[in-house]
Amino acid sequence: MTEKFSGNFTQQEPLPEDAIEAAMVVLRHGRLHRYNVAPGELGETALLEQEFAAQMGAKYCLAVSSGGYALATALRAVGVQPGDPVLTNAFTLAPVPGSIASVGGRAIFVGVTENLTIDLDDLERKLDQARVLMLSHMRGHLCDMDRLMQMCDAAGVIVIEDCAHTMGAAWRGQLSGRQGAIGCFSCQTYKHVNSGEGGLLVTDDEELAAKATMLSGSYMLYERHLAAPGPEVFDRIKYTTPNVSGRMDNLRAAILRPQLRDLDRQVERWNERYRALEAGLRGTPGLTIVERPKEETYVGSSIQFLLLDWSPERIADVLSRCAARGVELKWFGGAEPSGFTSRYDSWRYFDSERMPESDRVLAGVMDMRVPLTFSIEDCQLIARIIRTEVGAVYQS
Numbered sequence: 001m002t003e004k005f006s007g008n009f010t011q012q013e014p015l016p017e018d019a020i021e022a023a024m025v026v027l028r029h030g031r032l033h034r035y036n037v038a039p040g041e042l043g044e045t046a047l048l049e050q051e052f053a054a055q056m057g058a059k060y061c062l063a064v065s066s067g068g069y070a071l072a073t074a075l076r077a078v079g080v081q082p083g084d085p086v087l088t089n090a091f092t093l094a095p096v097p098g099s100i101a102s103v104g105g106r107a108i109f110v111g112v113t114e115n116l117t118i119d120l121d122d123l124e125r126k127l128d129q130a131r132v133l134m135l136s137h138m139r140g141h142l143c144d145m146d147r148l149m150q151m152c153d154a155a156g157v158i159v160i161e162d163c164a165h166t167m168g169a170a171w172r173g174q175l176s177g178r179q180g181a182i183g184c185f186s187c188q189t190y191k192h193v194n195s196g197e198g199g200l201l202v203t204d205d206e207e208l209a210a211k212a213t214m215l216s217g218s219y220m221l222y223e224r225h226l227a228a229p230g231p232e233v234f235d236r237i238k239y240t241t242p243n244v245s246g247r248m249d250n251l252r253a254a255i256l257r258p259q260l261r262d263l264d265r266q267v268e269r270w271n272e273r274y275r276a277l278e279a280g281l282r283g284t285p286g287l288t289i290v291e292r293p294k295e296e297t298y299v300g301s302s303i304q305f306l307l308l309d310w311s312p313e314r315i316a317d318v319l320s321r322c323a324a325r326g327v328e329l330k331w332f333g334g335a336e337p338s339g340f341t342s343r344y345d346s347w348r349y350f351d352s353e354r355m356p357e358s359d360r361v362l363a364g365v366m367d368m369r370v371p372l373t374f375s376i377e378d379c380q381l382i383a384r385i386i387r388t389e390v391g392a393v394y395q396s
């Protein structure tokens with residue numbers, strides 16, 4: 001009998017009870033806007049920022065309406081002007097080039113290696129073309145952050161980190177989002193904490209923090225923030241920084257706070273599932289495992305493998321065979337963008353040069369989400385199915 005998987009790749013876990021209770025408190029008092037606080041009340045959003053700053057070991061934190069908004073705010077805060085070039089990954093998701101487009105910037109795409117990280121040799125070649133790098137830790141893969149930061153520091157290139165897939169991850173023990181000038185996180189349903197939509201931004205730079213806060217729509221109420229710089233810093237920038245509203249609200253903040261307290265445990269649960277999948281896939285003929293460097297502490301909320309140098313027809317065959325057995329794989333090599341999946345040449349609002357080595361990698365990238373609603377046994381079953389179907393097509 002052929003085994004089938006019947007789980008749902010887009011089903012999240014319910015929110016924890018303490019998050020539901022915290023949400024009910026906010027709903028009952030009705031003060032959802034972050035600056036609508038009772039006398040003496042600090043507000044859920046300000047507390048969220050204070051707690052996330054402490055958790056990240058950052059001086060400043062700002063909560064905003066989405067991860068993409070955090071990225072655009074970071075670009076504005078570092079002074080990207082219309083027409084300015086911004087270096088970024090060829091392998092990422094559409095909100096990343098989108099954030100560059102939203103401030104009128106011009107993306108310069110940097111290639112991807114077989115480890116699915118930014119190609120540092122390609123970056124080195126392009127480093128003199130821009131003063132900002134929007135570094136996307138796509139699908140949670142961290143590049144050699146030591147080499148990257150050395151190169152960027154030496155060239156005077158400001159690094160903004162897109163940590164949508166690395167909340168809770170680290171490079172040589174330093175949390176992801178803390179190497180660059182600004183780290184940006186998403187709290188959208190498919191990321192590591194879930195408020196439907198939402199974003200967080202951390203930095204140690206007082207001026208960037210003040211600008212980001214004003215940009216997010218603080219009016220002149222920034223003194224109600226608990227993880228922002230002092231009023232003297234705002235005095236320097238408040239007349240010249242526009243309000244581009246994109247605040248977080250107290251309802252979302254209320255449900256995020258308990259989830260952030262539980263992040264380490266969730267990371268461990270993701271990694272148990274990831275390790276089960278990886279062990280089950282290892283040794284499959286024709287399939288390349290993406291090896292994780294020892295310096296990296298990852299969060300296995302999704303898994304990737306490569307079918308390098310396979311023809312599109314054979315990859316399509318694997319996809320449909322797996323789908324028929326209930327396993328939803330995403331493929332970054334498809335000619336047309338579909339679902340959440342697209343590639344640098346799909347973003348035609350920017351010019352891009354062909355990158356043959358990256359194209360070879362992208363043509364073979366298979367991707368699968370790992371929701372925490374899957375059990376370890378589910379992951380073992382999924383790996384058996386992929387192994388069998390990849391093997392069948394490989395040998396045919």
Ligand SMILES: *Cc1c(COP(=O)(O)O)cnc(C)c1O
Nearest residue numbers: 066067068093095162164186188
């Ligand atoms: C989700 C995501 C974002 C943006 O987050 P939103 O909260 O959806 O705006 C940015 N980068 C990557 C790689 C993402 O997956």
